[in-house]
Amino acid sequence: MTRLTRREFIRRVSIGIGAAGLSDPEKGILFTSPHLPQCRDVPLGDDIAKGLGVKTYVTNDANAAALGEFYFGAGRGAHNFIYITISTGIGGGIIINDRLYTGSSGTAGELGHMTIDADGPPCRCGNKGCWEALASGSALSKEARRKISQGAQTAILSYADGDIDKVTAETVQQAAEQGDALAEELIARTGYYFGIGLANLINIFNPELIVIGGGLSNMGDRLLKPAFRVAEERSFRQTCQRVRFARAELGPNSGVLGAAAYALPPTKK
Numbered sequence: 001m002t003r004l005t006r007r008e009f010i011r012r013v014s015i016g017i018g019a020a021g022l023s024d025p026e027k028g029i030l031f032t033s034p035h036l037p038q039c040r041d042v043p044l045g046d047d048i049a050k051g052l053g054v055k056t057y058v059t060n061d062a063n064a065a066a067l068g069e070f071y072f073g074a075g076r077g078a079h080n081f082i083y084i085t086i087s088t089g090i091g092g093g094i095i096i097n098d099r100l101y102t103g104s105s106g107t108a109g110e111l112g113h114m115t116i117d118a119d120g121p122p123c124r125c126g127n128k129g130c131w132e133a134l135a136s137g138s139a140l141s142k143e144a145r146r147k148i149s150q151g152a153q154t155a156i157l158s159y160a161d162g163d164i165d166k167v168t169a170e171t172v173q174q175a176a177e178q179g180d181a182l183a184e185e186l187i188a189r190t191g192y193y194f195g196i197g198l199a200n201l202i203n204i205f206n207p208e209l210i211v212i213g214g215g216l217s218n219m220g221d222r223l224l225k226p227a228f229r230v231a232e233e234r235s236f237r238q239t240c241q242r243v244r245f246a247r248a249e250l251g252p253n254s255g256v257l258g259a260a261a262y263a264l265p266p267t268k269k
């Protein structure tokens with residue numbers, strides 16, 4: 001026999017959602033979503049709450065992942081840390097003095113859209129030269145396709161069935177693992193730009209820990225060594241010495257666990 005009736009259960013639980021895009025966590029509104037371009041100012045929290053009869057909280061997916069690592073993963077024990085996910089894009093979350101920093105209207109932590117190069121390539125957000133337009137998996141594959149179309153000598157295409165449209169960060173990585181010079185150069189270039197963004201974050205937030213997750217982090221030293229070197233070169237020595245880098249521990253579960261934790265009510269003071 002269960003301990004709670006359904007009514008009792010519904011009264012006690014709440015739902016946490018980590019949604020890709022800009023959202024207002026106070027009102028549960030999803031302003032925009034990169035995966036759902038038609039989505040504009042959707043009252044996601046209220047809609048789900050009405051449908052299921054359960055109080056619902058909405059936060060950004062990368063902020064949820066930051067909370068997941070903070071409570072249950074590589075960020076355990078840290079008080080000031082930054083979570084960065086590097087995959088097709090770059091996202092993140094900022095924990096300041098044990099709390100997720102959400103800013104004045106809930107949209108803080110859009111790390112991937114800090115400008116790294118004022119005249120850089122266009123970003124899907126409409127800006128130019130954003131961190132994710134230079135250092136993400138899609139930036140890497142785009143640059144690989146550009147080099148190949150210019151006639152660069154590389155084995156990358158052979159890992160993409162000879163089809164330039166099938167060139168991805170993974171195929172570049174596969175070629176690099178076999179010693180392909182262009183693939184190695186492209187990943188090091190991605191690491192270089194990733195490091196510039198890290199230096200900015202280190203100087204601004206003086207974190208004790210930076211946790212890096214997302215598919216591209218699996219490239220390991222090939223990507224992260226040049227990134228850490230550039231971060232060290234471009235940030236204040238005393239600030240950089242304080243920071244520790246760690247790989248995320250929870251993989252795809254970080255967002256789910258963090259969103260669930262986000263739905264818990266704060267303790268009353």
Ligand SMILES: [Zn+2]
Nearest residue numbers: 113123125130
């Ligand atoms: Zn952008």
